[in-house]
Amino acid sequence: MSEPGDDDVSTAEGNGNEPIPQLVVISGMSGAGRSTAAKCLEDLGWFVVDNLPPALIPTMVDLGARSQGAVPRIAVVVDVRGRRFFDNLRQSLADLASGGVRHRVLFLEASDEALVRRFESVRRPHPLQGDGRIVDGIARERDLLRELRGEADLVIDTSALNVHELRAKMDAQFAGGEEPELRATVMSFGFKYGLPVDADLVVDCRFLPNPHWVPELRPHTGLDDEVSRYVFDQPGAKEFLDRYAELLRIVAAGYRREGKRYVTIAVGCTGGKHRSVAMSEGLSRRLMADGVETVVVHRDMGRE
Known part of the structure; x- marks a missing residue:
């Protein structure tokens, strides 16, 4: 099994000129790693509250503001199991936003297969399955969380992650000092x-010829110079990279205006070994040149 900075602390102040803590709401599918993510933030110095009723989140932020900087960062784990609970959460976050408190929602996701495997391994029922099967509980929870997932600032899929890999993702997203304007994966x-x-x-990227069918390139990956040269020597490859990077500048500017701080850009080819890897590396260099902090992940490069 098994995913922010300090600028809010120094710039936002409460009614009594107290520094307002940063707030991260951790939610997601049961079994997707909420507890692991919370523990990671706790190890990074965050004040973590597990299963706090949503109506009390503004009170917690207010108490943090009154601590005179002793609680600069708060993470709240919420377990959404009903429509009323979700409505309360939305209202609390809306109240905080109207009061000038910036917050982020981290959503932990995983595939049905991974979740079933995890519940079976610990021999525990899904909290929402009732008299049905584990898959019934997963389906119900996924339906209840659909709107929250769509509004999340950061979604992390833990289907193929172990605990250490999830911790690495959390460190990459939350361990830094001053937070960048936009962070891309x-x-x-x-x-x-x-x-x-x-x-x-x-x-x-499947519009480009596949290096897999070139015998001398097949054993290599898009990280190797010979494969990268082959990919970008193809008609349209460099033009595609140039124009898509230009499009992303427009998208990134819009994300910044809307307060979106994280974006995941998936670059695909048939097997995820050659074309998508080379294009991802080229795209990440363009983003970093434009001032976007960028992490590159090659999900399927090691598959046969």
């Missing part, structure tokens, strides 16, 4: 292994 993947469920934008 560029992920190469293979379409034959499925779309990344946490992707905000998806790019298809």
